[in-house]
Amino acid sequence: xxxxxxxxxxxxxxxxxxxxxxxxxxxxALPGDACTAFLxxxxxxxxxxxxxxxxxxxKPAVTRYIDWASGAIRGDFGVSADGxxxxxxxxxxRVKNSILLAAGALAVGVPLAILLGIITGLWxxxxxxxxxxxxAIFAMTIPEFVSATVxxxxxxxxxxxxxxxxxxxADAPALAFFPEVILAAVVLTMVMIAHIMRxxxxxxxxxxxxxxxxxxxxxxxxxxxxxxxHALPNALLPAINVVALTVAWLLGGVVVxxxxxxxxxxxxxxxSAISARDLPVIQALAMIVAATYVGVNLAADMLTxxxxxxLRTLSQRGK
Amino acid sequence: MTETATPRPNPGRLNRFWIVLGDxxxxxxxxxxxxxxxGHIVLALISPWLAGYDYKxxxxxxxxxxxxxxxxxxxxxxxxxxxxxxxxGGRVALLVTGIATPIALLWGGITGILLGLIGGxxxxxxxxxVDAFLSIPGVLSLLVLVAIFGTGNAVxxxxxxxxxxxxxxxxxxxxxxxxVARDFVLAARARxxxxxxxxxxxLLPNVRDAMMVEGAMRWSWxxxxxxxxxxxxxxxxxxxxxxAVMIADERAYMPLAPLGxxxxxxxxxxxxxxxxxxxxxxxKAMGIDRARKAVV
Numbered sequence: 001x002x003x004x005x006x007x008x009x010x011x012x013x014x015x016x017x018x019x020x021x022x023x024x025x026x027x028x029a030l031p032g033d034a035c036t037a038f039l040x041x042x043x044x045x046x047x048x049x050x051x052x053x054x055x056x057x058x059k060p061a062v063t064r065y066i067d068w069a070s071g072a073i074r075g076d077f078g079v080s081a082d083g084x085x086x087x088x089x090x091x092x093x094r095v096k097n098s099i100l101l102a103a104g105a106l107a108v109g110v111p112l113a114i115l116l117g118i119i120t121g122l123w124x125x126x127x128x129x130x131x132x133x134x135x136a137i138f139a140m141t142i143p144e145f146v147s148a149t150v151x152x153x154x155x156x157x158x159x160x161x162x163x164x165x166x167x168x169x170a171d172a173p174a175l176a177f178f179p180e181v182i183l184a185a186v187v188l189t190m191v192m193i194a195h196i197m198r199x200x201x202x203x204x205x206x207x208x209x210x211x212x213x214x215x216x217x218x219x220x221x222x223x224x225x226x227x228x229x230h231a232l233p234n235a236l237l238p239a240i241n242v243v244a245l246t247v248a249w250l251l252g253g254v255v256v257x258x259x260x261x262x263x264x265x266x267x268x269x270x271x272s273a274i275s276a277r278d279l280p281v282i283q284a285l286a287m288i289v290a291a292t293y294v295g296v297n298l299a300a301d302m303l304t305x306x307x308x309x310x311l312r313t314l315s316q317r318g319k
Numbered sequence: 320m321t322e323t324a325t326p327r328p329n330p331g332r333l334n335r336f337w338i339v340l341g342d343x344x345x346x347x348x349x350x351x352x353x354x355x356x357x358g359h360i361v362l363a364l365i366s367p368w369l370a371g372y373d374y375k376x377x378x379x380x381x382x383x384x385x386x387x388x389x390x391x392x393x394x395x396x397x398x399x400x401x402x403x404x405x406x407x408g409g410r411v412a413l414l415v416t417g418i419a420t421p422i423a424l425l426w427g428g429i430t431g432i433l434l435g436l437i438g439g440x441x442x443x444x445x446x447x448x449v450d451a452f453l454s455i456p457g458v459l460s461l462l463v464l465v466a467i468f469g470t471g472n473a474v475x476x477x478x479x480x481x482x483x484x485x486x487x488x489x490x491x492x493x494x495x496x497x498x499v500a501r502d503f504v505l506a507a508r509a510r511x512x513x514x515x516x517x518x519x520x521x522l523l524p525n526v527r528d529a530m531m532v533e534g535a536m537r538w539s540w541x542x543x544x545x546x547x548x549x550x551x552x553x554x555x556x557x558x559x560x561x562x563a564v565m566i567a568d569e570r571a572y573m574p575l576a577p578l579g580x581x582x583x584x585x586x587x588x589x590x591x592x593x594x595x596x597x598x599x600x601x602x603k604a605m606g607i608d609r610a611r612k613a614v615v
Contacts, residue, residue, distance in 0.1 A: 011447070018451035026460075030467055037467065141595045142588045143543050145550045149566055149573075149580055157574050252456045256547050270459060271551065274466045286459055293454040 004305055012298035019290045020072070024065050027279055033057055034279035038081035055081070055280065068283070077284035081276070087284045091269065093170045095288070098265035100174050101181060101258075102250035105188040110243055113193040114236065117200025121235070122227065124205055133201070136194035148187045148260040155183060170264035184261040188254060192246045199242040200235065207235040237308055244300030251296075252289030342604035349600025355593025359586075363410045370403035375558040383576040395565070395579045396572045404560040405582045409590060411555045412545055412562070415475050420538040422480035427487025428530050432522050434488065435495025436514065446492070452485045457544060465553045475554070479545065483537050487530075494529040495522055528605040535598035539591055546587060562587040 030037070035051035042048075052058050055078070056067065071078060077087035120129040139147070156164035166180040207213060208231055216226045255267035262268075266285060273281040343349035362369075372390075378398035386393045392401040434442045460482060468474045498504065499522070507521050548554040549563035557564060562583035569579035 014447055015450050015454065018447055019454055022448075022451055023455065026463075137595055137599070138588075138592060141539055141543070141591045143546050143550070143563070143591070145547060145563070145566060146584050146588055149570060150584060152570075153573050153577060153580065248454075252459075255456075255458050255462075256550065259551060270462070274462050277466060282459075282463055286455055286463075289456050289459065290451075290454040293456075294450075297454075 037277040109189040113196035121201040121204025139194035248293040352596025366406040372400035372403040408562040419479040423484040427484030431491025539594040
């Protein structure tokens with residue numbers, strides 16, 4: 001088991017390293033560089049020279065990669081393309097806000113999703129299962145900007161229960177975001193619940209149909225004792241990985257929801273960096289989000305290995 | 320994963336297509352899904368002749384009008400006919416994703432099969448690269464490329480096809496792994512068949528089901544991504560009608576003219592839900608449980 005954990009940890013680091021190479025090489029491969037992208041038509045003469053010197057673009061690519069990567073490990077991502085702001089300071093508050101939104105959605109979503117997954121799995125094909133499973137398909141597949149827009153129309157405009165957008169500045173304390181953040185959290189929670197619920201549901205169905213549960217039933221073990229003692233611990237194990245994917249998604253991929261609700265998190269910072277063609281900031285954000293993704297998945301895999309006796313002996317498995 | 324589903328070798332390839340299609344249509348969700356998808360495709364093809372108004376014709380005397388006999392769904396904030404725009408609002412998205420999805424499936428599928436067949440160190444290294452790519456949020460990579468190269472279809476199609484092919488590699492590689500170890504592949508190897516022949520005659524027919532389901536699923540994700548880009552202003556350029564762009568533009572006028580937002584919402588949602596219902600029914604008809612796959 002220890003060997004597996006070490007191996008998985010090692011693979012995680014390798015993945016992060018490859019990610020950093022892809023991101024760096026990807027930006028290198030783009031026509032022009034951070035300065036020509038940022039300055040656009042003004043990219044000539046003194047201005048371009050100064051910008052290149054500020055960002056260290058006059059050094060060879062390998063040196064720059066090593067500088068960038070070693071800085072990133074220490075949490076120092078350099079300065080933005082205009083040379084004015086330290087990226088770490090720029091991103092700091094946004095990371096906090098993204099974590100706040102994610103934490104809110106997770107705290108409500110995960111328990112609810114697992115509960116719904118168990119209910120729909122145990123009462124498969126009942127009306128309650130059909131209701132929630134159909135709802136899950138809708139929640140999973142309809143674009144977030146669509147559900148967000150419809151929710152704003154209903155709850156903010158027609159009913160007037162909650163504010164439609166967030167107006168609080170990025171550096172405000174966490175509590176200042178209530179109640180503006182509620183609708184955004186609801187949209188994210190819906191999508192999240194759908195994914196986790198489907199996974200838990202199919203996992204519960206599989207475990208309840210397995211030989212050892214059937215055996216326990218034939219022996220006459222009380223139903224609820226089978227469910228809670230024998231089936232659920234096994235059925236919930238795969239949920240760890242889905243929850244991890246959801247956490248990674250919440251921390252990195254919620255660009256659209258943040259734009260719709262004007263929420264000052266990482267996603268909106270991404271869009272403004274992209275609109276300004278600020279490659280150093282884009283690089284840093286991509287690295288932060290990808291590292292989070294790998295880290296959260298790594299944690300989930302390791303937790304699964306520790307919790308699942310069968311995986312302890314398996315030398316290799318598909319993720 | 321595929322062993323329950325595929326009887327091989329198949330005497331009538333076309334027959335199986337109709338059998339699966341019949342099976343999909345026999346499920347209520349599959350029938351609804353199929354109807355929605357086909358309806359949208361037909362509508363996208365014929366809508367230029369259906370629409371009563373030019374989608375870019377503005378009428379400043381009719382701004383944010385409620386539904387009337389002339390404008391069935393009212394007019395938007397520039398006085399354009401909402402119905403005409405909604406009817407044609409899926410054309411670009413369907414065209415782009417309709418071309419990009421098969422390309423993604425093809426390159427992802429072939430790479431996946433080859434990796435599954437070759438195995439060993441190459442496979443191991445390639446999968447690390449795939450993992451690395453999957454950990455960079457897709458929307459971010461798309462946005463960066465689109466911001467730099469522009470939003471024309473010539474940029475959109477290859478970009479979408481590239482990024483959406485990567486998760487396909489993983490799924491098809493896993494499906495191939497299940498097949499490669501089986502006796503008939505060993506037998507083909509023993510008979511001295513070339514790798515190409517093994518891929519074409521032994522592996523492809525066995526991972527084809529997984530590829531079909533994967534393709535339907537990727538299509539819906541791609542449509543979602545493309546619409547999100549358009550919503551953020553990085554996709555379809557105005558004045559071309561697009562549901563996502565319409566939602567983005569008319570959002571500010573929602574309290575006055577909710578139909579300007581609701582009509583494209585219904586159109587886009589019904590298409591995406593339709594694709595997903597079809598994909599689900601397809602997976603069930605082919606004996607592949609889609610819910611067990613991880614979300615990527």
